[in-house]
Amino acid sequence: MxxxxxxxxxxxxxxxxxxxxxxxxxxxxxxxxxxxxxxxxxxxxxxxxxxxxxxxxxxxxxxxxxxxxxxxxxxxxxxxxxxxxxxxxxxxxxxxxxxxxxxxxxxxxxxxxxxxxxxxxxxxxxxxxxxxxxxxxxxxxxxxxxxxxxxxxxxxxxxxxxxxxxxxxxxxxSYSGRCWLSKFLTGRDANQGACTHSCRWKYNLVEEKRAGEFFSVGEDERGSYVMNSxxxxxxxxxxxxxxxxxxxxxxxxxxxxxxxxxxxxxxxxxxxxxxxxxxxxxxxxxxxxxxxxxxxxxxxxTGFFIGDGEPTEIYDTSKPSRSANFLGIVRDFDLPTMTATIEQRGKFEVGERVEFFQPRGKTFSQVISAMHDADGQEILSAPHAQQIVKIPVAEPVEIWSLMRS
Ligand code: SF4
The missing domain is CATH 3.20.20.60 (Phosphoenolpyruvate-binding domains)
Structure with missing residues (x-):
């Protein structure tokens, strides 16, 4: 067919x-x-x-x-x-x-x-x-x-x-999430939506009479996150x-x-x-x-899709990598003054290089040349969670763009 x-x-x-x-x-x-x-x-x-x-x-x-x-x-x-x-x-x-x-x-x-x-x-x-x-x-x-x-x-x-x-x-x-690991180790059941992600934890082997002596069970000397996908x-x-x-x-x-x-x-x-x-x-x-x-x-x-036996575990760490800091969301843009209103999500300051990731348009980057708070007072940084700040932007920016560094 x-x-x-x-x-x-x-x-x-x-x-x-x-x-x-x-x-x-x-x-x-x-x-x-x-x-x-x-x-x-x-x-x-x-x-x-x-x-x-x-x-x-x-x-x-x-x-x-x-x-x-x-x-x-x-x-x-x-x-x-x-x-x-x-x-x-x-x-x-x-x-x-x-x-x-x-x-x-x-x-x-x-x-x-x-x-x-x-x-x-x-x-x-x-x-x-x-x-x-x-x-x-x-x-x-x-x-x-x-x-x-x-x-x-x-x-x-x-x-x-x-x-x-x-x-x-x-x-x-585990098999598409049908897993008892979290329930067994913590009492929190993945099948009821309460998984503690126990598969991401670091595991060692312990001989029962030698409490406190941990033997690595990893593939190599780097670690032992043997169930971490x-x-x-x-x-x-x-x-x-x-x-x-x-x-x-x-x-x-x-x-x-x-x-x-x-x-x-x-x-x-x-x-x-x-x-x-x-x-x-x-x-x-x-x-x-x-x-x-x-x-x-x-x-x-690519998991199981290609079916070529590609390994799906990562043994050296359970922590995700991160290469961009999320700083804020553009809530408004004023074309005559080329000013963006940002709702803060991460700390940023005047002089910092940031990029604007837009829903449709191209990503662009610039240095923050000045910053004002919601009352129009000049400020040098935005330390408060969800603080509203205004900054001049180098290009017209779409509402809902994300500011990142
Ligand atoms: S995230 Fe890990 S511990 Fe949770 S259900 Fe999946 S395999 Fe089990």
Whole structure:
């Protein structure tokens, strides 16, 4: 069966309302979020019911889509509250709900008209499982991350459901996140959204009679982060990702910063558009890879997609690297005076070189020549969190641009 290639949706994480706005303004076609309960990010900011209504209104005003994650593995005690939450989501007008648990799927089917997306937590790794969920009423399947492109294409050829895959972000060393490590070590259950990321910790071997004597279990002398996964980045294979015929390309990271969301979305937006402008001459641009290297990340991997056995663990450190400091968001721009109003996010001062990363325009850099506070008083630095400052800019700058160093 041949695969019909359509332009895939670019789907971005919305950890809070500001990140949702950034994702959509920087080019995402759709966003996904978690409510205060029932999504697998219990320690994210997450959305209250009031914020969900605001988020749906904002997203739909831009003609884009918004999906709600309700992908915990529910226990009996959760059922009544889940039923109430699903009915609320239906009334709020979200475009789909992400579900892992079959019980929650039946609830959504019985009580609501919500479209159902099966979460990656359900571990769909073959076309029969995809077809089964489709027959149960799921419109879309978010495939397990442990699949090669050949397997994804085969699922596409044998199942009429929409398919979604992860293209960028942190990965679990366990099977698509179905993991008991955190629950075992800390009592906090990853399958209830409370993971402590225990796989990123540093591990040693201890002989039971020699407490306090640690023996390295690392691959070499540098360390022993034996379960620490690299971060996924499928940008180098974006043409092959698109040719696999999936409907939606998902970016991981509801816990990540506004800077992360804006940067990753802008890069993949540009790359997807570039492919569809001219598929035969499509090339990955160095500037896209440079941009992805400016955000905090662990070394990148293509995970399972190519299926060539590339190692996915990084043994020397569990800390993500970072090469750009996020300093503020442009909230306003006055053309006659060439002045930008910045909401501060990191410390900066007069004389410092900064760059402006814009939703659509080119990134430009300049030195901060002067700075005034919201009352018009001249200041030399902006030390307070979310302080409003005005600075002269060398070029017209778009609202929602990020100032970085
Ligand atoms: S401990 Fe690590 S592998 Fe397990 S669920 Fe958490 S992030 Fe994933």
């Amino acid at each position: 041949s695969i019909n290639i359509v332009k895939p949706e670019l789907l971005a994480p919305a950890g809070n309302f500001e990140k949702l706005q950034a994702a959509l303004i920087y080019g995402a076609d759709a966003v996904y979020f978690g409510g205060k309960n029932f999504s697998l990010r219990a320690f994210g900011d997450n959305f209250t019911r009031e914020e969900i209504l605001k988020a749906v209104e904002f997203t739909h005003a831009l003609g884009k889509k918004i999906y709600a994650a309700a992908n915990i593995f529910a226990h009996n005690k959760d059922i009544a509250a889940l039923a109430d939450y699903l009915k609320f989501l239906d009334g709020a007008g979200v475009d789909a709900v992400l579900i892992s648990d079959l019980g929650v799927l039946t609830l959504a089917k019985e009580l609501t008209n919500l479209k159902i997306h099966v979460s990656t937590q359900a571990n769909v790794t073959n076309w029969r499982a995809a077809k089964f969920f489709h027959e149960l009423g799921a419109e879309r399947i978010v495939l397990a991350r442990e699949l090669t492109r050949a397997e994804i294409s085969e699922i596409k050829a044998n199942c009429a459901a929409e398919l979604e895959i992860f293209i960028h972000g942190a990965m679990c060393i 690299k971060d996924l980045c499928l940008l180098p294979y974006l043409d092959k990702v698109i040719q696999s015929g999936v409907t939606s390309l998902k970016i991981e990271g509801r816990m990540k910063s506004v800077n992360y969301v804006a940067s990753v979305v802008k890069v993949y937006r540009a790359a997807i558009d570039s492919y569809f402008d001219n598929p035969t001459d499509f090339k990955i641009r160095g500037e896209w890879l440079n941009e992805l290297n400016k955000i905090a990340h662990r070394p990148y991997t």
